Amino acid sequence: MAADLTAELEQLHAAAFGWALSCCGWDRTAAEDVLQASYLKLLDGRARFDGRSSFRTFVLGVIARTAREARRRSALRRWLPLASVVLGPEAEDGRPDPATALARADDTTRLVRALERLSARQRQVLHLVFYEDLTIAEAAAVAGISVGTARTHYERGKAALRKLLEKEQE
């Protein structure tokens, strides 16, 4: 059973890492932290697959939730001086670290820069549809929003991304 789960996770590993990168604003260290925490949740049974969606959608949803929790903890640490005592030391500051930034081609750098300027929801939906090859309904399930809202974010996000890419090329 555990071996099956591990094998399934291994198959999804590259997609899961890409999604973790997107959730963490392409900060590699933060993405690795989130991915490790997500795998722990899945392997310990704290996050259980109940078959209501595909396994891929479920895993991406767990990663999205874990990234949200990490962001909340990070924000709490920033605002409450005693929170770091209770929550432990901070692993990342939420911004891409130049030392751990990924080496990218010019076109991809432009795409990442443009994606960073979109709203978080638009970025998530576009990433899930174009990068992870999910349908809009599956993307909505991963992001925890309604299909209608996901479709709106998809259309507006695409339009905004096209404009930003055109500006980048000029």
Place this chain on the structure above:
Amino acid sequence: MIERDDHQLRKGFEALRREDAACTPPFGATVAAARARQATVPRHRALRLAAAAVVAVVAVVVVSISRERDGVRRQIDLATVRWHAPTDFLLKLPGDELLRSVPQLGSRGLDRRTL
């Protein structure tokens, strides 16, 4: 136009996926790092819980001390603010002392008044 743009976006994301895949950490190493992290968590958690308990106890002590102080001040305030209305005398009934005391049957005073 939109179809072509979608195709371009898709191509861009494919390139992004290829680059990410090239630098994805090995699955085994990620799981091993997660397990190692899990092993250190209970000790950290105990320390954090102890710190949280200390903070909670200090907060309770501070709140209880400040409440006690407030309580003393409130008593003094109530004692100094006793107010009498100028029309209080209207509420005084003639012979109302009879209503506040229980008459004793057979006593001389009662006999005189009732006979």
